[in-house]
Amino acid sequence: MVPAPRGYPPGDPKAEKEPVTQAPSSARQDEYLGEHHVYEPHKAGLPPLVPYFRELWRRRGFAFELARTTMHAQNTDTVFGQLWLVLNPLLLSAVYYLLVDVIGGGARGKDPKSFFALLTSGLFLYYYITGAMSTGATSVTQGGRLILNTSFPKMLLTVSTVYTAFRRYLPTFAVYLVIHILTGQRWGWHMLWLVPIFAMATMMGLGLANMFATLQVYFRDTTSFLPYVIRIWLYLSPVLWTIDKIKESKTGLYHVLYTWSPINPMYGILGAQGEVLVDGRSPSWDLLGYGLLWSLLLFVGGSLLFMSRERDFAVRL
């Protein structure tokens, strides 16, 4: 005698909605659900998006827990660990300030105090985005066994690294606020613009993390190139120089930089943040536009790339 199926008492709606021939369209909704799963070939390599993101949201606890344990393992949750998180970027800004303003003879177009505020805020946000990118790049290859053994939306891994980057960014932002006071920058309602700017930075960080995590599966030396990419990208972004400064140049390298800046994804976001924090005003629309465009583009592009290659992860690791 066949025992009664567990979990499906007679009359259970779940049990009744399992006809032999289920319409594929409704069945596709069920890939990640707890009790009833249907697995079918992915259309154009992409998993069904609505259940994917619903499940990503439902399992967000994993991303937070992974970030927490990772930070615990790296000792960043101790007093000195936190102190190092602050000290490291602060020392870095001191180095760049020395390089640009003192040795470089003031490539700033602003007074030294304001330039220092601009430099630190830009540097901190830049390292938030690229930090998410570089730790996100290894998240899938390091997820090894979990990916081979468990069915879950793999984007949880990159989301987790972005959250780690956020947790590391927070103390540096607090440090910036102190610098903001010490250098006498303006406070006001315009600072609310930081929220959408930060949201754009987060989207861009996740998009880049997805993109490089995928590349890393196919080319395991991707992360060896990343430090160079990050360094060069920093020099091309409005962190060590100001947009005002390069705007003035009609010839030379600065002029070339200014002409091509819109194709730098960091240009809009960092420029807009600079205007809010140091110029003390709402950001100009063109900078916001570039920022939004690039963050959307990288987020959608990176995520689609990641999801379309997700099936491969289980056989390539």
Next chain:
Amino acid sequence: MISLSASELVGAQATPGPTAAAAAPTGVAIRVQNVHITYRTSLQKNPTLKSAIVRLGRRERVIREVKALQGVTFDVPHGKVMGVIGSNGAGKSTLMRTVAGILPPSQGRIEVNGRVSTLLALGVGFNSALSGKENVTLGGLAAGLTRAEIKAKYEEITAFAELEDFMDMPMRTYSSGMYSRLAFAVAVNMDPDILIIDEALSAGDAHFKKKASDKMQELVSKARTMLVVSHALGTIKELCDEAIWLHKGKLVGRGTPEEMISGYTKFLQVGEDAITLEDF
């Protein structure tokens, strides 16, 4: 030589036996319909951009297409234990991962009704720098359990694995036996409707083996559905109600464990060419 095609097998299964009759729509725990799995994999252990660039001029191919499963069809009724046998590379592990939803099929359809817990060849714990406790929690969260569910099961898992003193230590300090004990404890204690086990019953020492086998019997008696891969044919005979035999990605046969095992053993002895698999 295999001359039995997938369609013939489907046809063979269309005449329902006593078990198939019981497997009315709601009674089917796992239904695998004409599933094909094809994937491309790199022959290199560590594919790098550098080697890809170096290779450009040589026109060397390092990508291989693997047809791991080719038109496999079967179903497992609720409460039945299905064994899967076959030689290395037959596609058994791929089949397990497909049913677990880790590897979506290239063609065909898989339906699974019930909560699934997997005990696959690679075990639990994806990060050896993290403690056993953290790995169990993370594994559970990734699998979609809530914190409360994991907490409720946690004591049971550690007690079953007999690792109470080790759970806060990084998993890199564990012995391989401890690894597999923990993996087994997690899989069987998650209260699954369907348990998918890939070659993992040889966990730990003699004492734990006994415990594991008792637990398996308990789960069987509680009418849990199971899909078991094992090269230990004795285990298959002991645990399973039915068995399927895979060879090179194709389903060779389905029947009682005794039938399949005797066919498979005969096949192993005489070799591939001397026997026509149509006999089964």
